[in-house]
């Protein structure tokens with residue numbers, strides 16, 4: 417199924433609820449998007465609203481993918497601006513996620529390809545992201561051209577005694 421991508425969709429209450437529900441489902445399936453399961457929409461909502469505020473008030477941007485017009489997003493990514501005048505030439509990708517029911521169908525790769533197309537259209541020099549080690553995510557991003565450029569050992573404590581590396585990846589667009 418071809419995904420429908422929308423850059424900067426209108427952040428209606430329905431879309432905010434749909435994204436919060438997606439984020440909750442992804443977290444409960446073990447996804448590395450800021451939480452450790454179990455979580456409810458109430459747990460996720462404050463983080464989601466902070467992320468929405470960066471888009472609604474600027475300068476961040478949001479890319480969503482739907483399977484049908486008006487449907488709940490099945491995948492999304494935020495482009496975070498560093499709000500620092502020496503770092504305006506790249507963006508930080510945040511909250512890369514695909515609906516657990518739709519993972520493994522190539523949507524994640526399509527999402528990264530669309531994010532890259534958008535970033536090139538803006539004339540950016542690169543895309544950066546951080547990931548939680550121990551889940552194989554380095555390989556997922558490497559398939560789309562991202563290179564590991566940094567790793568802080570054990571910087572993410574998902575549970576007492578379970579510390580994961582905080583890995584930084586970079587896609588050079590120059």
Ligand SMILES: CC(C)(COP(=O)(O)OP(=O)(O)OC[C@H]1O[C@@H](n2cnc3c(N)ncnc32)[C@H](O)[C@@H]1OP(=O)(O)O)[C@@H](O)C(=O)NCCC(=O)NCCS
Pocket residue numbers: 442446447448449511512513514515518519520521522523524525526546547548551552553554555556559
């Ligand atoms: C990571 C994620 C976005 C991948 O999306 P997806 O739609 O399942 O990925 P795709 O189907 O496009 O997979 C593309 C390729 O990457 C591989 N891949 C996907 N997830 C992987 C993982 N966690 N580890 C290693 N390889 C992975 C696939 O096997 C596939 O390889 P192939 O082309 O040889 O078949 C998705 O699993 C997800 O939302 N995870 C939870 C949230 C999360 O952890 N996000 C990362 C934040 S840093």
